[in-house]
Amino acid sequence: xxxxxSRPHPEVIFVGAGPGAAEHLTLGALRxxxxxxxxxxxxxxxxxxxxxxxxxxxxxxxxxxGFGPSTSQESINATLVAQAMTGxxxxxxxxxxxxxxxxxxxxxxxxxxxGLSFRILPGLTSATVAAAAVGQSLTKRGRNAALRILTGxxxxxxxxxxxxxLARAGEVAAIYMGKKSARxxxxxxxxxxxxxxxxxxxxxxxxxxxxxxxxxTLAQLPEAVALCDGPAVILFxxxxxxxxxxxxxxxxx
Numbered sequence: 001x002x003x004x005x006s007r008p009h010p011e012v013i014f015v016g017a018g019p020g021a022a023e024h025l026t027l028g029a030l031r032x033x034x035x036x037x038x039x040x041x042x043x044x045x046x047x048x049x050x051x052x053x054x055x056x057x058x059x060x061x062x063x064x065x066g067f068g069p070s071t072s073q074e075s076i077n078a079t080l081v082a083q084a085m086t087g088x089x090x091x092x093x094x095x096x097x098x099x100x101x102x103x104x105x106x107x108x109x110x111x112x113x114x115g116l117s118f119r120i121l122p123g124l125t126s127a128t129v130a131a132a133a134v135g136q137s138l139t140k141r142g143r144n145a146a147l148r149i150l151t152g153x154x155x156x157x158x159x160x161x162x163x164x165x166l167a168r169a170g171e172v173a174a175i176y177m178g179k180k181s182a183r184x185x186x187x188x189x190x191x192x193x194x195x196x197x198x199x200x201x202x203x204x205x206x207x208x209x210x211x212x213x214x215x216x217t218l219a220q221l222p223e224a225v226a227l228c229d230g231p232a233v234i235l236f237x238x239x240x241x242x243x244x245x246x247x248x249x250x251x252x253x
Contacts (some may be wrong), residue, residue: 016123
């Protein structure tokens, strides 16, 4: 029987790996990994997820690190095209959801430019898993009717946002890649009227065995992220609902 993932022409499957733990991988993603011949993966893909890939599959690490050693996007695009052109079943495995701050469009453009097709299997993004870890919902009646997903920095440096809108009471945002820009974010929000007492939760290494939850306030945000060595998501406007083994409550100075 022909595999449901087999195609008569080259195709790349973009797969969201979730934030790290294997339990957050979708069934479709697992099936794609088990039927792949080549997996091109990011640095943030969890070890539990990589362990599910059969040993005969070729693994290609094209990891990026903010402000650190990285594989260039041009090199990633070239690798993706070259592997797909061989006719192999290629999976491009990205941490979290491949469509959120994952440069998905750039890689799709590289494929379509040479006539290659693609499919997307979305994954759980860190914000949803982090919120679940602190016992909170990202939206709540009477509190916030919208959720903002922001990046702390972009290609031009620290990213500007709608600070005035975000500074309103009751707003909730998930801030990715915000460790280096924490003081900038704090300053912009407080400049536009946000209270220093606004609850903030920092979740480091979301869903992994060394996950840590830091409950704090906007006034203490830079000190909170300074405790983190691993990747972290900043949940602005949310406090941990209940203590857990991984909770650190940062007190006001």
